[in-house]
Amino acid sequence: MAKARSQASAEIVPLPSRAPKSPRRANATAIYEAIRRAIVEQALKPGAKLPEDTIGAGFGVSRTIAREALRRLAESGLVEIKRNRGASVAQPSWEEARDIFDIRMALERIVVERLAGRLTAAQIRRLEDHAAEEERAAGDREPRSVRLATEFHVLLAEMTGSETLARYVAEVSWRCGLTLTLYSRPHSAECGVNEHREIIAALAAGDAAMAVAVMDRHLHGVVSRALIDPPAKASDLAEILRRYSD
Structure with a gap:
């Protein structure tokens, strides 16, 4: 059952068809801060996948800039980056x-x-x-x-x-x-x-x-107050990025 929940939380959806309304925020620092906020506010759940191309499209930036933001998030312990598997929100034990x-x-x-x-x-x-x-x-x-x-x-x-x-x-x-x-x-x-x-x-x-x-x-x-609660259903990554890029 835990495996099934983990797989469900990792689901991603097709890319958005349009860029966000605020391209002026399109830099690695702004993306880092926006995704950090989305993680702490629980819009992005632990285990949620963070593909570079989806993030780039969501913020109207290149994959290089998206990759830099993800690298900084990984340094902060909020994101895990695994070779050949990409980035995802960290799941600390x-x-x-x-x-x-x-x-x-x-x-x-x-x-x-x-x-x-x-x-x-x-x-x-x-x-x-x-x-x-x-x-x-x-x-x-x-x-x-x-x-x-x-x-x-x-x-x-x-x-x-x-x-x-x-x-x-x-x-x-x-x-x-x-x-x-x-x-x-x-x-x-x-x-x-x-x-x-x-x-x-x-x-x-x-x-x-x-x-x-x-x-x-x-x-x-x-x-x-720490207790183990079941993870909530995964949300639409593209929609979350659209909200936090404004």
Whole structure:
């Protein structure tokens, strides 16, 4: 049965007959960001095939540009590229997922320790604005809430000013987002926003110990929701690319 589900999730459909409406986004970085968002928002399921020609047609670019975007996604752990089999959305095992969460928790402790008492007023406002956006998304589509929650953590890492730390936190955070599409109960947007606001308050007060404690509790809560759910039916790749290329 698992094999049958895997085959079903890998089905692809004929190429679209027309190019997307926004060719100005036709570059490897834009395609990388669009497909990453589609993966984290669960429009593209783990195991879904990502043919270069379909992506190229969907974004109005050459296969070379599509290949570069897929290479970057593979480096981020969101896509797997196998010789003679092409690219597909990654399917991390539970053991790999556990390692990713452990690494993420260690990295995010470093982030909040560095930021405590050092955020500018503008940075605090930006974090609060992001939390407000998360609140507005609550009760909307769950995948959007997951994406916004992930972006909050990426934003924190970027505020450290360390390109290395920001890069690693972004990679493990997006990979955790992918993991949640495989091993998770429904996301609690309200819980996540409240904890994000607690983190902001602790950082603004310069309380590193409290910030670390809240962050640990927050991420442990994410891990505790992990369950194995059956994969959903595959969607039309061409239609997904059309939506995310706009």
